[in-house]
Amino acid sequence: GLTGPVANTITFDCIPLPPGAVICGGELIIETAYAGSTAATITLGIAGSLTSILGSTSLMATANTRTALLLTTALVSNAGANVRATIAYTVANATAGRARVRLMYTVDNRTSEVQVA
Numbered sequence: 001g002l003t004g005p006v007a008n009t010i011t012f013d014c015i016p017l018p019p020g021a022v023i024c025g026g027e028l029i030i031e032t033a034y035a036g037s038t039a040a041t042i043t044l045g046i047a048g049s050l051t052s053i054l055g056s057t058s059l060m061a062t063a064n065t066r067t068a069l070l071l072t073t074a075l076v077s078n079a080g081a082n083v084r085a086t087i088a089y090t091v092a093n094a095t096a097g098r099a100r101v102r103l104m105y106t107v108d109n110r111t112s113e114v115q116v117a
């Protein structure tokens with residue numbers, strides 16, 4: 001898990017995308033609500049635009065809450081930029097919590113539908 005000083009913000013690359021990727025859908029799924037902090041939020045984007053895929057969204061929502069990703073900037077990761085997550089929490093470290101990001105994208109002119117990891 002990610003931990004750090006109280007009232008901290010953690011930013012990290014979480015999903016590598018290939019050049020030419022066009023994000024066409026996705027969601028944030030709260031699997032276990034964050035607890036222990038006064039507030040816990042997540043944003044998703046790329047370097048220089050940390051909220052372009054998902055604006056500030058609470059991680060303290062009830063389990064099975066789904067939030068659709070923003071699809072307003074279709075080519076945000078087209079140059080192969082990694083998707084970055086920023087998690088911010090206040091007052092205390094979370095004592096519980098789990099979220100999943102599901103991202104769907106296409107790559108134009110691909111000859112194979114399988115991407116090598």
